[in-house]
Amino acid sequence: MTMSWDAIRNRLSDVQGARYWQSLEELCDEPGFQELVAREFPAHAAFWESPLTRRRFLQLMGASLALAGLTACSLRTAEKLVPYVRDPEGVTPGKPQFFASAMVRDGHATGLLFESHLGRPTKIEGNPDHPMSLGATDAFMQAAVLDLWDPDRSQTVVTRGRVSTWEAFESELLRQRQQWQAAQGSGLRLLTEETTSPTLVRQVEALLRQYPRARWYRHDPVDRSALLAGAEEAFGQALVPHYRFDRADVVLTLDSDVLADEPASLRYAREFAARRRPEGPMNRLYAVEAAATLTGAMADHRRPMRSLDVGVWAGKLLARLQDGLPAADPWLEAVARDLLAHPGRSLVVVGYSQPALVHAIGHALNARLGNLGQTVTFTAPAPPPATAPFADLVAEMHRGEVQSLFILGANPVWTAAPELAFDAALRRVPFSAHLGLYQDETSALCTWHLPEAHFLEAWSDARAYDGTASILQPGIAPLYEGRSTHEVLAMALGSPTRSGLELVRETWRGAHPGTDFEAFWTGALEKGLVPGTSLPPVVPTPRGTPVAPPQAPAGLELVLRPDPTIWDGRFANNAWLQELPKPLSKLTWDNAALMSPVAAERLGLSNGDVVELRVGERSITAPVWIAPGQADDSVVLTLGYGRKVGRVAHGQGSNAYVLRSAGAPWIQPGLVLRKTDRTYPLATTQRHHRMAGEPLVQVSTLQAIAATGSMPTEAPPSLYPEVAYPGHKWAMAIDLNACTGCSACVVACQAENNIPVVGKEQVMREREMHWLRIDRYYEGPLDAPRTYFQPVPCMHCENAPCEVVCPTAATVHDDEGLNAMVYNRCVGTRYCSNNCPYKVRRFNFFQFSDWTTESLKGMRNPEVTVRSRGVMEKCTYCVQRIQAAKGDEAATGRPIRDGEVRTACQAACPTRAIVFGDLNDPASEVAALKAGPRHYALLGDLDTRPRTTYLSRVRNPNPALEEA
């Protein structure tokens, strides 16, 4: 038999997964061997032709059994397992460990701690030490564990639609590298998303040194370049603003959802809410915006206005502030006076969707008000500096100048503006490799798709918005064959064996050359950030007065926005985020063309009517959803929907990217709407929005509080004696004045408590399972309503109506006041839900929990039962966390401190609106809040004595704009 070693190696590199080979002949694929395989046991075949004796049968049987065991042996590399003869230090089976890392979105890191149960990351918490987290998280961070364990993730290398291996890719790279070498990399292009990773930057720089004619481009669908251009225009240098809400008494936002969709929003929301307390000096917020946003919902005064007109309005305000002549518009005049009354203590924020000129006006406004360096500071943007525009790359590709293209992380086929025709350009590139978490639209058109390691599987590093660097450490070895961007770049650099850890350490060894590197490294990992890496503030000098933009022609405009739950579409396959109700519309599973009631009436449209949206040549169809408070001539559509891949993402919503233009990514005039005769079912979780005359959300104004003092609430009298709770007495207080409705708590609860998703059809049938929901109510006129949020978990009533009606005692009170749900004992009469005035109970109408998908089993919190069909469930106050703390208390004898037990929703909340604790501890925060003047119980006159109570919402209106 002749053999060629090359042939063998080739064969081995072609196979995917672990392939077991029996002999070198097999690898050669000789015809003789094929025949051998076909006959299976050629040497023994004769036995079966002769009559079988009993003795022989038993011999064969025994041998088969013995050999069957051998098939369990694989030829994988031997790995040494060490049993727990003595426990590794710090690891107690059953006790989770926490590790610091960070999640990167739009290039900016937010610090986090992930909870690991024996090596399985199951939950994410904020990193209190990280300046952009301050212990809080957003909904995306909470949902990241589902991304990690998502069974739809890309699991293997694919080339031209066929499964392949990393080895095959490496050998292909070998050939590519020879070409690059020859041409100094002239046909080599690198495309990444926005990034701040020092290691990535170092690697790319090395690559560009090696192949000087190669080029690096970045493309991110959430385009914030106007910020830099605006600063360039105002100050002559590219700077990014940092808002200091802690110092601002009066805030004006111009088309900005600064509390929700900026890289620093968690910090902003915290600082904003801290200044929102009526006890302290309370700030006042004005919002001028087209879309109804969370920031607008928090505003004391909000003015809906077309995005196109915001610049003109800002120009008028600037003129008013500069020449001092009273403006004709009383609203503008009142805002101007209020701003002028707070020099150095006011703040004007411009949203990233506005063009550079409006940013320049914003800077001029802040300069005029003396806010520069006070309420708004500046730094250079976190490195690296901007690259050439993405459009240049596409042009090069069209011209056929690109021979090899690496797309690391981005999904440009889907997110690039259609006029660029990126997909056609990509087809012209002979070698294209796409590294991504999913086999997506881009990977389908690339010659190679490479599975990416999730950030919880890989080493990396990144900088936060203020420049603070974090080192991202993995929580688990890659579940599939994923590799990180750094490892792929290392391959391109010719060192395929370098691990991510080595690469990241090398970067930081370079930045920290001292002998104490190990201590530095451990410290950075422990803390989740590298101290002293935040960027130094820059004090810019304004260059003259920007000229106000011309008035845009009247008519409908299209406003595109990142989606509040699936962002730019990267989380489209995350069922938690798909089923998370959008904070304002409460829609799930779809985007919709949002329009104001006036606009809908004018066009004869109602919810669910399908319209065709046309901008220039391009059009899509989308269902209409009426969004009270939106500007009348604006139609808002969120990005990220209309995906064609992924079992969860597929087919949901409409693809807004089709309407995107490269020049104006966010706002486009000249929208034409045409009603079709179709309707489309939309799944919302809240169908009624007015408070039916009941003070469910109690609202007052700062002035009214000052005039009348506190609003005392008393428990109604009762014939029954008070129940004593001698031990702990758990309770929760939710500050409606702090809640921005961001919904991070809802996903946090879902992740902590193994809450299943039910799918769009079941949401439409009112069967969603969220234990914690955020009710949103409107008050006032339809076109400019006031918006209130009210998170509603289980109230844990002391007189719980659910308990008395349960026939099997499946829901009972414990001696600490928790209303406990015993899943095992529940037969599912659902009487408890009927009798719950807060409707916080959730029923498993079907087998909603996924019991079969393997990867999801790893994701679940082992401390919480995975429920079966036919049982009721509801918020438990995260009883597993209480029990863990009580376990510690019992073990150490040290009483539980206030704040030691934090519910998942509380821990996630950016504004600290949710406070949980022990009422029997008079010093606890929750006890203090409940004694305060704003405290009230929802439906308190039913005498359910809820343990979850609320602090009323307080507005701080400008007396000039609102009669008391």
Add this chain to the structure above:
Amino acid sequence: MAARDSEPPVIRPGYTIASAAREIGDLVLRRPIGWPWLMGMLLSAGLLTLLAVAVVVLLVRGVGIWGIDIPVAWGFAIANFVWWIGIGHAGTLISAFLYLMRQRWRTSINRFAEAMTLFAVLCAALYPLLHLGRPWYFYWLLPYPNTMWLWPQFRSPLIFDLFAVGTYLTVSLLFWYVGLIPDLANLRDRAPHRFQQLAYGVLALGWRGSARHWQRYESLYLLLAGLATPLVISVHSIVSIDFAYAIVPGWHSTIFPPYFVAGAVYSGFAMVLILAIPMRAAFRLDGLITQRHLDLMAQLMLAMGLLVAYSYATEFFSSWYGGNPPEWTAFVNQVTGVYAPLFWGTLFCNVLSVQVLWAPKVRRSPVALFVVSLLVLLGMWIERVMIVITALHRDYLPSRWGLYVPTFWDWATLCGTIGLFFFLFLLFVRLLPIISISEVEKLVEEGA
């Protein structure tokens, strides 16, 4: 005795003991199976099959196949339960209540009315079982000794229900069976086939009709009647507590127990008429179930209808006069909301339509009476659905207001139990005397 003499005769004159016994007994023993019965049987069996399919699908997939949701966690299942239990009221009322009142006209109708009660309660009892999320653990509602040392939660009205309905079913069954014993012996003696003789003989428990037998029989029957009578009142009172006990506006109401009992008896009489009128025609029983019977039942139904109407008025008055905003909102929603057609349908069927019974002519017309009874039965079903759904779909928090839309399986289960009911009833008609032979004999003997 004087009063009785002045009464018009209960059955048509001219019957002898032998002819009465033969007329009733031959329905079971000799009469061949007719087309109407066969068609009815086929239809009922078809619906029963549908029920079987609906139950299997329910057990395999879960209660999510129904239209229930949060907030409306109870739907057709509970409404149907209440409706069927209500229908099951008339039988015991007629046999026990009227027996104690010495109303001799009950004799012609009590037997099949009791059978109707049993079958209706059986249909009703299916629902609380099926509607459970995990029906296989239904026995956790029973107080049985167990290793978990757990009792049911006795404060729950669902436990009251279990006992109330269980007691009612047991006593009704006993009462019915005890009443049957002399007739079973009669059939045994007259049966032409060996198999029939054996079967009826075993069931007759050795009844020989001796004076001592009769003496014991009469005292037992009287005792059972005394036991059953309060149950007529208690069962639906307790069923109504399922609702009245809850704090849901529109449920939380002290009028519910009498209101439910009145409604129950109302629908029960309607069902008795619906059964009696075709049976009377098919088996030519107009000598035994006379126009006077129809008239009296119609009068009772009218009286119950007025009571029910009064309850509606009280409901309305207390929502308004009570000054409790959620109660008033719930009432306004009931009258004007999405489910307002249910309310107006209820008023039409239960209050308006029954007013024609003031006319003696209508009361004596079997066809008109049949139509009115159908309307009342429908009206009572709509009322049960309205009570369950409209109160739940909008309670305290507007954010959680929702809807209930019945699915195919909701309807299938409802139609299925109707099939089950008629299946059992048609079997009963063929196998047991539909009118009490011994009591009719007594009437003939007394010369009524």
